[in-house]
Amino acid sequence: MPPSSDPAIGAEQTLGSDARGFSFALQENQGRLELRALHRPDYGAIWIDWGSAELRRRIAGGRKQLLARALGMAKRPDLEILDATGGLGRDAFTLAALGARVTLLERQPQIAELLADAHRRALADPALAPVAARIELRRGQAAAVLPEGRWDSVYLDPMYPHAGHKTALPQKEMQIFRDLAGADEDADGLLQPALQAARLRVAVKRPLKAPWLAGRKPGVEFRGTQARFDVYITGSSAP
Missing domain, CATH: 3.40.50.150 (Vaccinia Virus protein VP39)
Incomplete structure (x- = not known):
């Protein structure tokens, strides 16, 4: 997944796939850190509020x-x-x-x-x-x-x-x-x-x-x- 062109969103750090084929990415977005499950593209990001x-x-x-x-x-x-x-x-x-x-x-x-x-x-x-x-x-x-x-x-x-x-x-x-x-x-x-x-x-x-x-x-x-x-x-x- 390429980094977004939106200036509010920082570069994405992809964490790679594990043995199950699961992969995740950490990304700065609107001043907070978010986690995305790349193997579940229909799911939204997780962050802590x-x-x-x-x-x-x-x-x-x-x-x-x-x-x-x-x-x-x-x-x-x-x-x-x-x-x-x-x-x-x-x-x-x-x-x-x-x-x-x-x-x-x-x-x-x-x-x-x-x-x-x-x-x-x-x-x-x-x-x-x-x-x-x-x-x-x-x-x-x-x-x-x-x-x-x-x-x-x-x-x-x-x-x-x-x-x-x-x-x-x-x-x-x-x-x-x-x-x-x-x-x-x-x-x-x-x-x-x-x-x-x-x-x-x-x-x-x-x-x-x-x-x-x-x-x-x-x-x-x-x-x-x-x-x-x-x-x-x-x-x-x-x-």
Whole structure:
């Protein structure tokens, strides 16, 4: 795909095809970084918008929403949280908006590029900057990062191989995400290092009918309409 002649659109960086024949491109467009799935030409581009109306609605749900309760924010909004499976950063931004300091970790390089661009734009927006300043973006494998530090709570939202990932995403966005990131087949191996890294608790987001991560029964469970949060208490943290 040749670069557009539109001056608002920058040169496209094609990432090449993988073994499945999937290919992607990163492109600057109207001041933001976008990701396109070239093997799905009828799909639109993906970019991250932390100022979206959807995210504002989530933040308006406050610390009583399941995500915040599962991570222990109902009584302690200023927790240090590691979001070890960052994705598009919507949960991390929500948690930061509710008062947490969040380390946002993503291992997939192109998704990490989108996150870095979203973070940069949020820091430049006076309305979003105070929240973005409470987010530290890191790139790398959770299995390598978890043993390096300690956080009050650790959040895991691994891709479930037998169902759609991040069920709140629009269908086409979800498909591109799965094409790019694949399945988190090593997710079971993250639970034990997460338990060792969390001072208070680990929260794992799962589809309602999915098995427990690593086959380990949680101490507390918060169930929603499409997903549940399995909570493993590691310290003096009341459910």
